Amino acid sequence: MPVVAIPGSKSITARALFLAAAADGVTTLVRPLRSDDTEGFAEGLVRLGYRVGRTPDAWQVDGRPAGPALPEADVYCRDGATTARFLPTLAATGRGTYRFDASPQMRRRPLLPLTRALRDLGVDLRHEEAEGHHPLTVRAAGVEGGEVVLDAGQSSQYLTALLLLGPLTRKGLRIRVTDLVSVPYVEITMAMMRAFGVEVEREGDVFVVRPGGYRATVYSIEPDASTASYFFAAAAVTPGAEVTVPGLGAGALQGDLGFVDVLRRMGADVTVGADATTVRGTGALHGLTVNMRDISDTMPTLAAIAPFADGPVRIEDVANTRVKECDRLEACAENLRRLGVEVATGPDWIEIRPGVRAPGGAEIKSYGDHRVVMAFAVAGLRVPGISFDDPGCVRKTFPGFHEVFGELRAGLRG
Ligand SMILES: O=C(O)C1=C[C@@H](OP(=O)(O)O)[C@@H](O)[C@H](O)C1
Numbered sequence: 405m406p407v408v409a410i411p412g413s414k415s416i417t418a419r420a421l422f423l424a425a426a427a428d429g430v431t432t433l434v435r436p437l438r439s440d441d442t443e444g445f446a447e448g449l450v451r452l453g454y455r456v457g458r459t460p461d462a463w464q465v466d467g468r469p470a471g472p473a474l475p476e477a478d479v480y481c482r483d484g485a486t487t488a489r490f491l492p493t494l495a496a497t498g499r500g501t502y503r504f505d506a507s508p509q510m511r512r513r514p515l516l517p518l519t520r521a522l523r524d525l526g527v528d529l530r531h532e533e534a535e536g537h538h539p540l541t542v543r544a545a546g547v548e549g550g551e552v553v554l555d556a557g558q559s560s561q562y563l564t565a566l567l568l569l570g571p572l573t574r575k576g577l578r579i580r581v582t583d584l585v586s587v588p589y590v591e592i593t594m595a596m597m598r599a600f601g602v603e604v605e606r607e608g609d610v611f612v613v614r615p616g617g618y619r620a621t622v623y624s625i626e627p628d629a630s631t632a633s634y635f636f637a638a639a640a641v642t643p644g645a646e647v648t649v650p651g652l653g654a655g656a657l658q659g660d661l662g663f664v665d666v667l668r669r670m671g672a673d674v675t676v677g678a679d680a681t682t683v684r685g686t687g688a689l690h691g692l693t694v695n696m697r698d699i700s701d702t703m704p705t706l707a708a709i710a711p712f713a714d715g716p717v718r719i720e721d722v723a724n725t726r727v728k729e730c731d732r733l734e735a736c737a738e739n740l741r742r743l744g745v746e747v748a749t750g751p752d753w754i755e756i757r758p759g760v761r762a763p764g765g766a767e768i769k770s771y772g773d774h775r776v777v778m779a780f781a782v783a784g785l786r787v788p789g790i791s792f793d794d795p796g797c798v799r800k801t802f803p804g805f806h807e808v809f810g811e812l813r814a815g816l817r818g
């Protein structure tokens with residue numbers, strides 16, 4: 405039964421690149437994700453004057469605790485929100501003038517709470533066009549540190565950026581958070597900061613980071629749990645199928661592995677071992693109501709398999725999926741309707757109501773969103789005639805998705 409090798413985690417690769425760039429010494433990243441987002445991040449570091457050596461299985465970064473090597477740089481962040489939010493924050497630790505721009509998709513995505521917090525900390529950061537959006541310029545002179553208040557209700561990436569910055573400031577940081585989504589991503593950040601030798605604590609709503617700087621290390625990147633969700637979902641919707649993903653087990657850092665608990669609640673047979681996870685399709689797929697605030701990147705995966713459930717699937721508390729690569733609630737609803745499925749959305753929820761009539765094939769509108777394509781590819785296991793207007797947008801996190809998923813599809817049949 406299929407064993408699927410999933411490429412490295414996007415979130416862990418991005419953080420590891422930041423940490424390695426800021427560390428004292430040379431860091432080796434083992435099995436980084438090679439995709440548009442993470443290659444864009446690495447290229448951004450190179451534009452700022454960092455040395456990044458890349459071979460297929462390992463990347464080496466020469467750390468520069470004092471910040472970028474060049475006094476000026478122009479960085480293009482592509483579609484990557486981690487790149488677009490973390491790199492200007494890293495650049496602020498240096499001395500120079502750094503301009504950051506991004507793709508039209510990323511230019512639309514918000515940034516203002518992070519901009520405000522950086523300005524409150526004394527960083528000279530100016531938006532060129534729309535306030536709170538790219539392009540922007542940082543006139544960097546190092547960061548003193550101190551106390552700052554942050555609203556991370558739209559994106560935890562604002563908090564991650566500030567946490568990563570903390571040890572590079574002269575006084576350290578105390579960040580008081582008024583709202584916070586995607587908490588498991590903040591836990592990844594804190595665990596990785598500790599692996600690079602710094603202390604970081606959470607005291608209720610306050611995150612405390614002491615000054616001190618990062619230590620270079622050898623860091624192995626786990627497979628991407630959000631990417632794995634498509635393969636686990638494939639098993640869940642195929643009676644008798646079994647999919648195992650090695651490298652993601654009980655000790656995994658990524659909260660998105662929790663998607664298998666949703667599949668278990670729906671009736672799939674799930675085993676989370678020490679270093680691998682297996683999902684078996686039982687033929688049962690029950691409807692449910694589920695809060696996905698912590699694991700919202702897997703919302704499209706669940707929405708796309710919901711038509712095969714035996715009752716309504718309601719996904720709640722996912723307002724911030726409206727400010728991702730696209731408005732994911734409306735994109736999922738539109739595509740489910742194209743398949744002939746009844747669906748309703750509200751400000752922060754989507755409800756899919758499976759009907760007596762089986763869903764029919766249609767062209768899926770990708771909205772330039774890798775997750776829309778990968779999620780509806782799973783629906784394609786059960787619905788003949790699904791095609792995509794922009795299948796290539798999977799390059800953001802998994803350029804080889806269609807090949808690997810095609811192999812799984814053949815394996816599930818065989
Ligand atoms: O920090 C990260 O690496 C990420 C955090 C999450 O974003 P939000 O915090 O904006 O929900 C997630 O959706 C994104 O894919 C990656």
Ligand SMILES: C=C(OP(=O)(O)O)C(=O)O
Nearest residue numbers: 483484485486701728729
């Ligand atoms: C939201 C996502 O990406 P990012 O915010 O890192 O661009 C994602 O990968 O689903």
